[in-house]
Amino acid sequence: MRPTDPTPLAPIPLAAIEAARERIAGLALRTPLVRLDAPEAPAEIWLKLENLQPIGSFKLRGAGNAIAAAAPGALAGGVVTASAGNMAQGVAWAARERGVACTVAMPESAPATKRAAVERLGGRIVAMPYDAWWRAIETGRCPGVDGAFVHPVADAAVIAGNGTIGLEVLEDLPDADTVLVPYGGGGLSCGIASAVRALRPAARVVACEVDTAAPLAASLAAGEPRAVERIPSFVDGIGGKSLLPAMWPLARGLLAGSLVIPLAEVAAAIRLLAERARVVAEGAGAVAVAAALSGRAGGGKIVCVVSGGNIDAAPLARILAGGLPEAPR
């Protein structure tokens, strides 16, 4: 809960992930791992349904662990985070459960539905220019706003909370060959990979990005962090223009590459998930499934982390009808 250390993060020890699981039991759901009915697929595909979490995404795990792990005194002034999306809801939910005040820094351009979702959970919103907001994420500080800062990604406690997904996956499918994880900030994939490396080193954890913005793939190819051009799309949960510097060494060390998925395949995966798995996934939540279906991830037993399902009715209807939603402005 300290401001994020600018020095690179280390892999999360298994003990920290196991402790996180104890802390978030009862707060986050132990989501089911279900087999995808896709006989035509090149692999045996399993789905870890994090979209079923109470806030519609996995973010409750990391936020819950960070807040539960904090010393009681550290939270007297409330908590603060910077997020325009799912993490904002995760921190607000976990703060409410702990009975502490929550403030969320959001870019002024954040859509009304995302603001309303945080306010419904009792969170206070501070709107700021996009650049100031991004600086808060980069530095782990939110000047002028009181409270302990919970970093949306690069916080060891947040990553440990995300890692609990890895524990559950290997309990349910001990012989998994590959785990595919959407890569946004890297906190989800690195958390899961920390757990998998400790428990089943033979399994690969592979990042998945969308071709409208794939900074990890570009950075891995270059051997150093690279910025990319970012084309806005309906896939709003992943795909930034650059990596968070603190995450780079961790991602490079833990992840067995990044698969870059065309936007249309992500939409097709959302359709398939609705029809064959009877769940709603947002773009980021479907990207791993698209990767598995494409054959890019190989064969064997593949677990796809369906990270979230927060998509509005209109773009969802458009995708289910066979189209592609327009990009947000």
Add this chain to the structure above:
Amino acid sequence: MTARVGRPDLESIRLAAAGLRGIVVHTPLVAYRGDGGSEDGRGAGVWLKPEVHQPVGSFKLRGVFHAVAALPAAAREAGVATVSAGNTAQALAWSARHFGVPARSLMPDTAPQTKIDAVRALGGEPVLVPAAELFRFLRERGWESEPYAFIHPWTSGDLITGHATLGLEVLDDLPEVETVYVPVGGGGLLAGVGSAIRQIAPSVRLVAVEPEGCPSLHAALDAGKPVTVPCSTICDGVAVPFVTDEMFPLLTKLVDDSVLVPERAVRAAVRSLALANKIVAEPSGALALAAALATPASERGASVCLVTGGSIDRDLLVEILSDDAA
């Protein structure tokens, strides 16, 4: 006179649950988060049991698999058959594939294409007939002249025992539950779940839920005996115009209340399940939630809604998602 359907005992239900481990998913209980629940997203005491996460997309696999597994091997080898609006046929085809035997299902020719295709994809053989002929087959015990082992979709004792495992899970996961909302078509689910719950937690209220457009149990309870009602509803999974004589006595004994849901409320519940809880439910799968939301929280207390299945035609789902008024 046909034999009445009896109540499966707890030991059989627990054995069935053990036999189904690794086959069916122990589905999670999740708090309902949409409109009509509480503003804070805590669910106002409404919990969902999303059976859409079962391998064939509905709870039917519980009872059907258990019934197929319970057949003597020789009888099973000859093949298995049922009558179904779609979900039971899928469960039968899935189970038959598991055992490597053929499966045939009589289905109404009005069944959604999604369900017909799904049966075929699993290697089952759908036989499409007009709904009237299908119900006549059931009434006149047409299966007695069939070569395949017939699994009755509502009254098979083993099927009901398999369905009852759902009740065990509800009580394991939410011991403080006060009301359970159960959609009713032929009544097999209610017979199973109700039997489990009555034996373990007799004070839990059991509410039977049907669409206004096909109120066969409701009308039978009113009349004190089975009657045939006209059926017109988007809830294809429960569009059964009568409760059988064999089933009626058990259902009467189990049910505390019977609720009818208007079509509009079903559509709103389908939409809400998709957007708030990320669950794709077919109309009959959304009935229980629609009924709970129509009841004041003070009357129902902590409530579990069985979200029974998710085989919905894509066009209908798109239409419901595109309709802001739903």
